[in-house]
Amino acid sequence: MQTINFEKPKSAMTDSLHLWFPNLFEFKGGIQVYLQDVLQAIQELLPNLSVSILDNLDRNKPVDKFNSNNYLFTFSGSFPGFLRTLHFTFNLILKALIHRPNFILCGHINFAPIAFLLHRITGIPYGIIVYGIDAWEIKSIWKIKALYAAEKIISISSYTRDRLINEQNLSPDKIELLPVTFDAERFKLSSKPNYLLERYGLKPNQPVILTVTRLSSDDGYKGYDQIIQALPEIKHYIPDVHYILAGKGDDQPRIEQLIAQLNLQDSVTLTGFVPDRELCDHYNLCDVFAMPSKKEGFGIVYLEALACGKPVLGGNKDGAIDALCHGELGALVNPDDVEEISQILIEILQGVYPNSLMYQPEALRQKVIDTFGFDRFQKTLANHLDGHFKATKNK
Structure with missing residues (x-):
């Protein structure tokens, strides 16, 4: 040029x-x-x-x-x-x-x-x-x-x-x-932190889905609504699954109402603000990081979760396509299809999703470092x- x-x-x-x-x-x-x-x-x-x-x-x-x-x-x-x-x-x-x-x-x-x-x-x-x-x-x-x-x-x-x-x-x-x-020195592989298991009342082997985002009424495109709506179907196959939604914002009262309507109070934790020093631990607490957004420019949270060796699910209508390398590093779903979201999360948690890299934490971490x-x-x-x-x- x-x-x-x-x-x-x-x-x-x-x-x-x-x-x-x-x-x-x-x-x-x-x-x-x-x-x-x-x-x-x-x-x-x-x-x-x-x-x-x-x-x-x-x-x-x-x-x-x-x-x-x-x-x-x-x-x-x-x-x-x-x-x-x-x-x-x-x-x-x-x-x-x-x-x-x-x-x-x-x-x-x-x-x-x-x-x-x-x-x-x-x-x-x-x-x-x-x-x-x-x-x-x-x-x-x-x-x-x-x-x-x-x-x-x-x-x-x-x-x-x-x-x-x-x-x-x-x-x-x-x-x-x-x-x-992203900062590869901050986000590393680790076992599930005991202090977070105790804080959220979780068992060490309990399957955990995590989303980290702002709970803003302006950011309804992040996809946490769809995950909550998908939980009843997921629980049918994985009864003890738990969803942790980390973040704060003015959308929290509406989310709490949705959780109550679906009778999911025992299956969802809204953490509120998570300080930076605990962010890596939250990634390591989960078994899959999920944010099926549809207006994300890219999404650094996908990279941070991948650096912790976690399977990741994102939407197929925004910059998550780049973050997950068109599906090479994670699962891409229609962010408007609750049934597809529930089905893919079930497959990931059951260990049968057809992408072996997602179940190789060290290799997944190295791949995201090499790429991003x-x-x-x-x-x-x-x-x-x-x-x-x-x-x-x-x-």
């Missing part, structure tokens, strides 16, 4: 990269974790590069993260509402005009129209990271213009890439993949940035 050349003012001849991020630290979601991984990879690949990080929602950063002398953070989160947006936008434009970076990377498509206008004025090339529903069925003419004028679009999954190509008639050559990664580990993520990102900056780490 050809790099757009432009003249920098003499006062701004140092190579620099501008990163425009929604937030990184004060709220932890899939986008925030992904962008922290991007930042970490850049810090290791290009330790001498001048990097400006403009953060819309955070007020500050943790003292123990990203302390490179070449990193300059600008936070807008201390301002309320409209003033925050104004402060953030003003700094995007002002700093780009003053510093003339080699490249601008938009961490969300909402920022892309500003990058597009700056590109028209200054020639500064830019890229856009796209995730899932943020990039599906785009109607905004300015976002569409920004997509066409971007030097590159980085998608976290082939599913989102393919939707963009089909919906916006974009050239496949414009969109590059940078799949989600941080080293692979870093090498892929280095290739994407190669037209603008030369990475110092071996690729």
Whole structure:
């Protein structure tokens, strides 16, 4: 892909990269974790590069993260509402005009129209990271213009890439993949933790289905409703099966009502918030991780569960297709078909699902590390940035 050349003012001849991020630290979601991984990879690949990080929602950063002398953070989160947006936008434009970076990377498509206008004025090339529903069925003419004028679009999954190509008639050559990664040092194989067995009143050999997600009324597409509805059928074949739904959110009262309607109070545990230090233990507590979602951009939770050697079930209508490598690493089901979900979960728990890799914990863990580990993520990102900056780490 050809790099757009432009003249920098003499006062701004140092190579620099501008990163425009929604937030990184004060709220932890899939986008925030992904962008922290991007930042970490850049810090290791290009330790001498001048990097400006403009953060819309955070007020500050943790003292123990990203302390490179070449990193300059600008936070807008201390301002309320409209003033925050104004402060953030003003700094995007002002700093780009003053510093003339080699490249601008938009961490969300909402920022892309500003990058597009700056590109028209200054020639500064830019890229856009796209995730899932943020990039599906785009109607905004300015976002569409920004997509066409971007030097590159980085998608976290082939599913989102393919939707963009089909919906916006974009050239496949414009969109590059940078799949989600995960921390393989945090998520490892282990036996079922005794303290969680005691906490949830479970027996060591009791079959456990696990979902880890936000219980948000805006995230009803995650598929936990379908698992709860599938439980009566699953219990017919596996009477002592237990479903653990880990997470918190405003959807919990509705879920509790559904559990009561199906008389599943003894078969379902809503854990509420699970701290990071207990997350790996929860994966190791289960016998299958299931999240038959249908609007997931990718789903880092699938990778974390696989790294703990657990069989995984995901939906076949979203980015889970990428996370599970089109079924190589796990089971893909129609997320709207409760009968299929129950049948596949029964097969997995009975050990008869026709994918032997799902029952080889060590091999499953190694496969997900080889495919989605941080080293692979870093090498892929280095290739994407190669037209603008030369990475110092071996690729």
